[in-house]
Amino acid sequence: MKKLLENFKNAEDGAVTVDFVVLTAxxxxxxxxxxxxxxxxxxxxxxxxxxxxxxQCSDGTCD
Structure with a gap:
């Protein structure tokens, strides 16, 4: 489990997508x-x- 979390933390797949979403927002x-x-x-x-x-037209005539 520790190795899985370490790999997840170090992976950069999808980083461009996250950057794009943040910049678009x-x-x-x-x-x-x-x-x-x-x-x-x-x-x-x-x-x-x-x-x-x-x-201007309050009395019925417009100036």
């Missing part, structure tokens, strides 16, 4: 963080534009 996480950081800005701009348009 890191890139996906970084992308999600970037999207989350900028996702609120278009909504804020749309709300500001909507509020501005409501103020």
């Amino acid at each position: 890191a890139i996906c996480l970084l992308g999600a963080i970037c999207v989350n950081a900028f996702a609120a800005e278009p909504v804020r701009m749309a709300n500001n534009m909507s509020n501005f348009m409501e103020q």
Whole structure:
């Protein structure tokens, strides 16, 4: 059993696959963080534009 565990510890088969999975996960996480950081800005701009348009046409006539 000890020899089996020693062989498992020293084996490097699949190391490239593990590296690929870890790097892919890191890139996906970084992308999600970037999207989350900028996702609120278009909504804020749309709300500001909507509020501005409501103020311009608040009395039934648009300026």
